[in-house]
Amino acid sequence: MVVEVGSAVDWPAVFAERTARMQPSQIRGFLKLLGDPEIISFAGGIPDPALFPVEPITDAANTILADPSLRNHALQYGPSEGYGPLREWIVGHMARRGVPCATGNVVITTGSQQALDLIARVLIDAGDLVLTTAPSYLGAIQALTIYGPRWGTLDLDRPDAKATWRRATAAYLVPEFSNPDGTTLSLTDRHRLLDLATQGVTVVIEDAAYEALRFEGNHLPALQGLDIARCGSIEDSRVLYAGTFSKTIAPGLRVGWIVAPGAVVEKIVLALQAAELHSSMLDQMIVHQVVAAGFDAQVARLLPVYRQRRDAMLAALDTHMPAGVTWERPAGGMFVWLTLPEGMDSLALLADSLANDKVIFVPGTSFFPDGSGHRYLRLNYTRSDEATIEEGIARLGRAIERMMEVQE
Amino acid sequence: MVVEVGSAVDWPAVFAERTARMQPSQIRGFLKLLGDPEIISFAGGIPDPALFPVEPITDAANTILADPSLRNHALQYGPSEGYGPLREWIVGHMARRGVPCATGNVVITTGSQQALDLIARVLIDAGDLVLTTAPSYLGAIQALTIYGPRWGTLDLDRPDAKATWRRATAAYLVPEFSNPDGTTLSLTDRHRLLDLATQGVTVVIEDAAYEALRFEGNHLPALQGLDIARCGSIEDSRVLYAGTFSKTIAPGLRVGWIVAPGAVVEKIVLALQAAELHSSMLDQMIVHQVVAAGFDAQVARLLPVYRQRRDAMLAALDTHMPAGVTWERPAGGMFVWLTLPEGMDSLALLADSLANDKVIFVPGTSFFPDGSGHRYLRLNYTRSDEATIEEGIARLGRAIERMMEVQE
Numbered sequence: 001m002v003v004e005v006g007s008a009v010d011w012p013a014v015f016a017e018r019t020a021r022m023q024p025s026q027i028r029g030f031l032k033l034l035g036d037p038e039i040i041s042f043a044g045g046i047p048d049p050a051l052f053p054v055e056p057i058t059d060a061a062n063t064i065l066a067d068p069s070l071r072n073h074a075l076q077y078g079p080s081e082g083y084g085p086l087r088e089w090i091v092g093h094m095a096r097r098g099v100p101c102a103t104g105n106v107v108i109t110t111g112s113q114q115a116l117d118l119i120a121r122v123l124i125d126a127g128d129l130v131l132t133t134a135p136s137y138l139g140a141i142q143a144l145t146i147y148g149p150r151w152g153t154l155d156l157d158r159p160d161a162k163a164t165w166r167r168a169t170a171a172y173l174v175p176e177f178s179n180p181d182g183t184t185l186s187l188t189d190r191h192r193l194l195d196l197a198t199q200g201v202t203v204v205i206e207d208a209a210y211e212a213l214r215f216e217g218n219h220l221p222a223l224q225g226l227d228i229a230r231c232g233s234i235e236d237s238r239v240l241y242a243g244t245f246s247k248t249i250a251p252g253l254r255v256g257w258i259v260a261p262g263a264v265v266e267k268i269v270l271a272l273q274a275a276e277l278h279s280s281m282l283d284q285m286i287v288h289q290v291v292a293a294g295f296d297a298q299v300a301r302l303l304p305v306y307r308q309r310r311d312a313m314l315a316a317l318d319t320h321m322p323a324g325v326t327w328e329r330p331a332g333g334m335f336v337w338l339t340l341p342e343g344m345d346s347l348a349l350l351a352d353s354l355a356n357d358k359v360i361f362v363p364g365t366s367f368f369p370d371g372s373g374h375r376y377l378r379l380n381y382t383r384s385d386e387a388t389i390e391e392g393i394a395r396l397g398r399a400i401e402r403m404m405e406v407q408e
Numbered sequence: 409m410v411v412e413v414g415s416a417v418d419w420p421a422v423f424a425e426r427t428a429r430m431q432p433s434q435i436r437g438f439l440k441l442l443g444d445p446e447i448i449s450f451a452g453g454i455p456d457p458a459l460f461p462v463e464p465i466t467d468a469a470n471t472i473l474a475d476p477s478l479r480n481h482a483l484q485y486g487p488s489e490g491y492g493p494l495r496e497w498i499v500g501h502m503a504r505r506g507v508p509c510a511t512g513n514v515v516i517t518t519g520s521q522q523a524l525d526l527i528a529r530v531l532i533d534a535g536d537l538v539l540t541t542a543p544s545y546l547g548a549i550q551a552l553t554i555y556g557p558r559w560g561t562l563d564l565d566r567p568d569a570k571a572t573w574r575r576a577t578a579a580y581l582v583p584e585f586s587n588p589d590g591t592t593l594s595l596t597d598r599h600r601l602l603d604l605a606t607q608g609v610t611v612v613i614e615d616a617a618y619e620a621l622r623f624e625g626n627h628l629p630a631l632q633g634l635d636i637a638r639c640g641s642i643e644d645s646r647v648l649y650a651g652t653f654s655k656t657i658a659p660g661l662r663v664g665w666i667v668a669p670g671a672v673v674e675k676i677v678l679a680l681q682a683a684e685l686h687s688s689m690l691d692q693m694i695v696h697q698v699v700a701a702g703f704d705a706q707v708a709r710l711l712p713v714y715r716q717r718r719d720a721m722l723a724a725l726d727t728h729m730p731a732g733v734t735w736e737r738p739a740g741g742m743f744v745w746l747t748l749p750e751g752m753d754s755l756a757l758l759a760d761s762l763a764n765d766k767v768i769f770v771p772g773t774s775f776f777p778d779g780s781g782h783r784y785l786r787l788n789y790t791r792s793d794e795a796t797i798e799e800g801i802a803r804l805g806r807a808i809e810r811m812m813e814v815q816e
Contacts, residue, residue, distance in 0.1 A: 008644040011671040014577070014609055016533045016555070022678035049480040057483070058473040065466040072457045075465070075658035110518055114684040121554070125424045142682040146529070147424070169422070201422055236416040250483035252689035263419040270430035274550040276522040280688035281660035 021145050039354070040392035042361040042379040045179060045209075045247070045334050051305060052250045053290055053298050060289035061282070070285065078281045080273040081265070082108025082257070086288040090243070090257050093295070097211075098225035099241065101234045105259050107268050110279045112209055112244035112256035116143040116172075118275070119205055119240050119258065122267045124149050128169035135337070135367030135376065137179040137207060140172050151369035156192050165196040170203045175223055177210040177333025180367045180378035184331055187220055194227055197238055204239045210333035212248050212299050215307040217331050224259060235261045245287050247334070248299055253283040306334070312386040313379065313393060320397030322404060336379045344403060346377040353399035359392045429553050447762070448800035450769045450787040453587060453617075453655070453742050459713060460658045461698055461706050468697035469690070478693065486689045488681040489673070490516025490665070494696040498651070498665050501703070505619075506633035507649065509642045513667050515676050518687045520617055520652035520664035524551040524580075526683070527613055527648050527666065530675045532557050536577035539610075543745075543775030543784065545587040548580050548615065559777035564600050573604040578611045583631055585618040585741025588775045588786040592739055595628055602635055605646060612647045618741035620656050620707050623715040625739050632667060643669045653695050655742070656707055661691040714742070720794040721787065721801060728805030730812060744787045752811060754785040761807035767800045 012020075064070045073083075081087065087106040094101050109115040116139065124130065126148030132140070133154045141151075152164055154171050165171070171193070175185040185193070197204050206223045224239040231237055244256035258268055272278070290298070313336055314329060321327075324341035340346060346363040353359050364376025379396075381389060420428075472478045481491075489495070495514040502509050517523040524547065532538065534556030540548070541562045549559075560572055562579050573579070579601070583593040593601070605612050614631045632647040639645055652664035666676055680686070698706070721744055722737060729735075732749035748754060754771040761767050772784025787804075789797060 008639075009609060009611075009646050009669070011669070011675075014611060015530055015675065016536075018533075019530045019675050019679075022530070022675055022682065024678060044485070046485060049484055052479075052483045054473070054479060054483075058470075061469045061473060062466075065462070065469060071460075071462060073660070075460045075462075075660040076457055077452070077454060077654075077659045110684040110687070113682075117683045122423055122427045122430070125426075128424075139682075139685070146679070146682050201417060203417075203422060231416075238417050246485075251485045252481070252483040254684065254686070254688045261417070261419070267419075267423065267427050267430055270432060271427075271554070274430065274521075274547075274554050275525045275683065276518040276662065277547070278662070279518070280662045280691045282694075283688045283690060286690075 018146055018148060021148065038358050040359045040384065040388055040395065042359070042381070042384070042392060044362075044380055044383065046380060046383040047247060047251065048305065048383055051302055053301075056290045056293060056298075057250065057253075057286055060286040063289065064282065064285050074282045074285050076281070078278050080278045081269045082106070082279065083281065083284040083288060085292075086255075086284050089288060089292055090259070094241075094259055098221045099234070099259060100228060101259050104262055105234055105265060107258045107260070107265055107272065108279055108284055109256045109258060109272065110254040110276065111246055111251070112207065112242045113139055113143060114254075114272075114275075114279075115242035115244075115256050115258045116140050116205070116207070117146070118268050118271045119242070120144045120147045121271045121275075122264065123170055123203060129164075129167050131164065131168045131171040131202075132369065133173050133178065135180050135364065135373055136172065136369070137174055138366045140207060141367075141369050144172065145369070156189055156196070161196060162199065165202050166200040168200070168202045170205055171197060172205040172207065174207045174209060176208065176220065177213060177330055177335075179209065179333070180335050180362070180364075181337035182328060182330030182333055182335050184220065190220070190223055190226055194223065194230060198230075202238070206239055206241045208241060208243050209247055211243075213302065213306060213334065214332040215303060215310065234259070235263075237261060240264060245291070248295070248302065249287055249290055253287055254280060255283050255287045306382050309381040309384070309386060309389060310336070312389045313381040316390045316393035320394045322397065322401050324404070325400060334380050334382045336381065338377045338379060340375045340377070340400065341404065342375070343407060344400075345374045347374065349377070349399060349403055352403060353396060357395035357399045359395040359399070361396070426554055426556060429556065446766050448767045448792065448796055448803065450767070450789070450792070450800060452770075452788055452791065454788060454791045455655060455659065456713065456791055459710055461709075464698045464701060464706075465658065465661075465694055468694040471697065472690065472693050482690045482693050484689070486686050488686045489677045490514070490687065491689065491692040491696060493700075494663075494692050497696060497700055498667070501699075502649075502667055506629045507642070507667060508636060509667050512670055513642055513673060515666045515668070515673055515680065516687055516692055517664045517666060517680070518662040518684065519654055519659070520615065520650045521547055521551060522662075522680075522683075522687075523650035523652075523664050523666045524548050524613070524615070525554070526676050526679045527650065528552045528555045529679045529683075530672065531578055531611060537572075537575050539572065539576045539579040540777065541581050541586065543588050543772065543781055544580065544777070545582055545615065546774040549775070549777050552580065553777070564597055564604070569604060570607065573610050574608040576608070576610045578613055579605060580613040580615065582615045582617060584616065584628065585621060585738055585743075587617065587741070588743050588770070588772075589745035590736060590738030590741055590743050592628065598628070598631055598634055602631065602638065606638070610646070614647055614649045616649060616651050617655055619651075621710065621714060621742065622740040623711060623718065642667070643671075645669060648672060653699070656703070656710065657695055657698055661695055662688060663691050663695045714790050717789040717792070717794060717797060718744070720797045721789040724798045724801035728802045730805065730809050732812070733808060742788050742790045744789065746785045746787060748783045748785070748808065749812065750783070751815060752808075753782045755782065757785070757807060757811055760811060761804060765803035765807045767803040767807070769804070
């Protein structure tokens with residue numbers, strides 16, 4: 001066939017090799033369905049907009065835009081490492097979490113998703129072994145996959161754990177109320193994990209997205225804080241910490257952060273500069289005013305509401321789930337992780353429950369780098385009120401029962 | 409030497425290969441000096457904060473935060489491709505520029521710096537040949553360098569231009585009032601460039617950052633519009649367009665955009681999702697309200713002020729520059745590009761002029777991928793008033809004369 005010069009471009013042939021690894025997220029697709037008021041959605045790690053601190057945010061925006069000196073900061077080019085006063089606030093916040101660090105250890109990012117991208121950017125070469133839990137956060141899988149790692153399973157109990165960690169460049173996990181399965185790493189296991197990481201040169205990427213959302217029990221020390229206690233200084237630590245205000249303040253204001261040794265911060269800042277110069281100054285300054293005036297009070301508003309919704313979901317699951325479906329009780333965070341009976345496929349269930357019951361969730365396969373996990377599904381309980389949760393879980397129970405009958 | 413387990417990490421050995429290519433920008437370093445009121449800065453492509461549309465921005469922020477439905481959009485997770493009404497406004501804006509496209513061809517980015525990063529991310533493999541003008545925008549050099557291209561010179565008059573373009577994956581340029589040298593590509597040369605690009609599969613990355621800032625003469629058609637006229641549809645075009653509101657509205661609100669064929673948009677959106685989920689929703693919505701209410705009026709505020717400053721700088725250069733220093737008159741944009749006498753080094757000049765005359769600029773070497781360009785320097789005229797420009801250029805003239813005497 002003669003191809004005319006100047007005719008349509010064969011883009012797949014032009015794209016970079018990494019572009020073939022960019023695959024649509026099932027979650028983001030479902031977000032588009034949220035506009036349909038008849039659909040009950042347990043998809044997305046989405047905060048309830050009724051709990052956004054609207055008045056503090058509005059006050060902050062007004063204060064910033066009315067004051068010429070603050071305003072010129074907010075509207076002008078700013079430093080790639082982030083807004084100074086917010087970085088200082090984070091130093092205090094991290095100290096309360098047991099992580100002693102300085103302003104020079106903090107970089108502000110466009111949400112913690114960018115934190116993960118930048119960490120991967122400076123750390124991961126194609127072919128590097130990266131360990132993560134199975135299941136793991138799909139956004140992290142997406143962010144890191146761009147850089148072409150080989151994935152291995154982060155499982156402290158595997159007999160070959162030592163050998164695996166010695167070969168691993170990095171290990172990624174969500175130690176508190178993990179996305180998607182709600183589990184929390186015990187103190188003993190935190191030390192076991194650091195033992196494995198420090199036998200070689202494995203960097204630990206600690207994603208603390210849900211850390212503030214603890215409903216019961218005591219806060220556990222951050223892996224980064226434990227590592228600093230062991231090695232003496234953040235400058236000698238191998239843990240990189242990613243935080244976010246998306247789950248506590250508001251995700252539309254894209255503000256997250258990284259805490260890391262100075263040698264890593266230096267490269268992260270250069271990577272951020274090349275990626276977008278800097279994050280939104282207005283968002284950073286609004287978030288700073290809001291958290292400086294009352295971060296704890298805002299978290300205290302969220303906790304009882306989200307705890308009740310978790311309890312409502314657990315109660316509804318008890319009532320409506322057929323035998324053979326199992327789940328654990330999360331001590332915080334945003335998710336319950338369901339295991340379906342052997343042989344059942346949550347993606348097929350989703351197609352059915354969306355069409356017939358108008359209830360959606362995220363199928364388990366999104367959370368496994370190797371695309372396994374068909375038996376699982378993730379339910380979010382923070383975005384819906386208790387009556388909606390009860391109704392949605394009843395619908396889901398019917399859908400699962402129907403599918404079990406077909407399979408019998 | 410025995411290295412204790414758990415002792416300091418050898419980060420350079422741990423980092424990815426690409427991290428060695430991340431080098432500090434001279435411009436960003438100088439931005440930190442802007443706090444010193446005695447220093448006159450011609451560094452940075454920085455708009456005058458006195459010209460930010462403060463009232464429209466404040467009105468927009470208030471409107472958005474006071475309306476529950478707008479507010480929930482601004483503070484909640486949003487679509488990776490960007491805020492719908494802003495994408496629609498950009499379709500109209502591009503049509504006025506002679507680029508027929510649809511909403512599906514537009515992606516909102518965190519400034520045009522992110523546009524360049526995302527385009528490079530989906531396009532460039534290590535070792536790919538990328539052509540750019542010499543000099544070229546240093547932020548583009550930084551963004552693309554992460555992905556490891558080989559750099560070639562975009563020079564339409566080179567005898568080997570045809571052979572070079574046939575091997576090139578992409579060509580990057582700023583066709584209007586280029587950063588750093590202020591030049592504009594003529595209509596004839598735009599067609600010659602597209603002739604070269606369409607003989608093979610070279611993608612053209614058109615950076616239109618300064619396009620709106622034309623002080624005199626007629627607007628020229630965008631390369632993307634010309635290519636669409638030649639090939640019939642944006643879907644068949646090989647030009648990717650990067651725009652920004654940083655130079656017309658406010659750079660602290662990080663809002664830029666990409667216009668591209670649907671097949672490219674699809675991958676860009678996935679890359680953006682992995683990089684940061686989405687840009688600041690509040691910034692996008694504020695910018696949308698401001699430009700919908702009066703983009704042209706805002707540009708009309710900027711033009712006379714920036715034109716007078718350009719004229720003031722050209723007049724001051726005529727008065728204060730010693731023989732042997734040359735420059736061209738830019739028809740728009742933010743910069744005058746100075747050529748120093750043979751053998752002079754603008755980096756040495758900067759050290760001297762900063763210490764003795766308290767005037768700064770960006771040395772030419774920042775703008776050449778190969779680190780050449782010692783004879784050149786870039787002067788910004790948009791951030792200083794006319795009296796400051798006169799004083800700063802007088803100081804610079806003295807510094808150059810002093811260095812010429814030393815070299816004699």
